[in-house]
Amino acid sequence: MPELVDFRLDDVVELRKPHPCGGSTWTIYRLGADIGLQCVTCGHYVMLPRPTLERRLKRFAARGPEVVAEPEAEAGAGPA
Numbered sequence: 001m002p003e004l005v006d007f008r009l010d011d012v013v014e015l016r017k018p019h020p021c022g023g024s025t026w027t028i029y030r031l032g033a034d035i036g037l038q039c040v041t042c043g044h045y046v047m048l049p050r051p052t053l054e055r056r057l058k059r060f061a062a063r064g065p066e067v068v069a070e071p072e073a074e075a076g077a078g079p080a
């Protein structure tokens with residue numbers, strides 16, 4: 001079974017293959033079927049399919065805020 005990497009928004013990841021600009025760290029700005037990355041060094045944006053990013057991932061340089069799954073909020077619930 002493939003291991004699912006817990007990517008988060010605002011994660012800073014270090015990839016095995018450096019960008020042509022010389023930087024190897026990227027910030028995750030979009031999560032989806034494809035994951036959007038911005039090069040920390042030059043600001044270039046790329047989209048990579050998740051499996052490709054998982055293969056290239058070397059380590060997390062910094063983690064974004066943990067996403068806490070909220071229980072289904074009651075519609076229209078406000079301060080009591």
Ligand SMILES: [Zn+2]
Pocket residue numbers: 019020021022023039040041042043044
């Ligand atoms: Zn770059």
